[in-house]
Amino acid sequence: MSEQINTADLYDDRGEELESVAVQFQNLGGHTHFSGQVRTIRCFEDNALVKTVLGTPGEGAVLVVDGQGSLRTALMGDMIAESAVANGWAGVIINGAVRDREALARLPLGIKALGSNPKKSAKTGVGEVDVQLVIDRVRIQPGVMIYSDPDGILVER
Numbered sequence: 001m002s003e004q005i006n007t008a009d010l011y012d013d014r015g016e017e018l019e020s021v022a023v024q025f026q027n028l029g030g031h032t033h034f035s036g037q038v039r040t041i042r043c044f045e046d047n048a049l050v051k052t053v054l055g056t057p058g059e060g061a062v063l064v065v066d067g068q069g070s071l072r073t074a075l076m077g078d079m080i081a082e083s084a085v086a087n088g089w090a091g092v093i094i095n096g097a098v099r100d101r102e103a104l105a106r107l108p109l110g111i112k113a114l115g116s117n118p119k120k121s122a123k124t125g126v127g128e129v130d131v132q133l134v135i136d137r138v139r140i141q142p143g144v145m146i147y148s149d150p151d152g153i154l155v156e157r
């Protein structure tokens with residue numbers, strides 16, 4: 001059960017410790033409020049690392065995938081998202097696209113992405129895991145807490 005956080009209240013309480021990601025991600029998962037420790041992947045139109053990492057124990061973490069904003073291929077679909085649920089991940093935030101929107105909306109998982117595309121990604125495994133990301137000028141470091149709800153995303157500095 002994910003904690004029901006409210007990012008606006010959290011910002012009022014702890015704003016000086018938090019950065020707000022202004023990108024207008026779409027809420028695509030069955031859980032609209034989610035939070036957890038950050039894990040990260042940087043990749044580009046290739047989702048082999050996303051599948052691998054979400055197939056390992058999440059222990060309530062949130063995977064942030066910087067797909068560098070490409071909407072040309074889907075970095076996650078329903079099979080990978082189901083594996084994330086089975087492995088105890090709290091959520092997945094993708095600076096890129098997903099597919100299988102209708103199935104994703106029914107899963108007990110927080111999912112944010114820029115949009116969707118039915119075209120699958122390459123599977124070569126090019127990319128990096130647990131590296132610092134910068135998305136829209138906000139630094140996202142592995143291990144810090146991230147909070148997401150319909151208002152947006154807050155991440156510890």
Ligand SMILES: O=C([O-])CC(=O)C(=O)O
Pocket residue numbers: 047074075076077078079080081099100120121
């Ligand atoms: O296989 C993929 O690239 C992603 C996908 O469709 C799924 O997770 O179901």
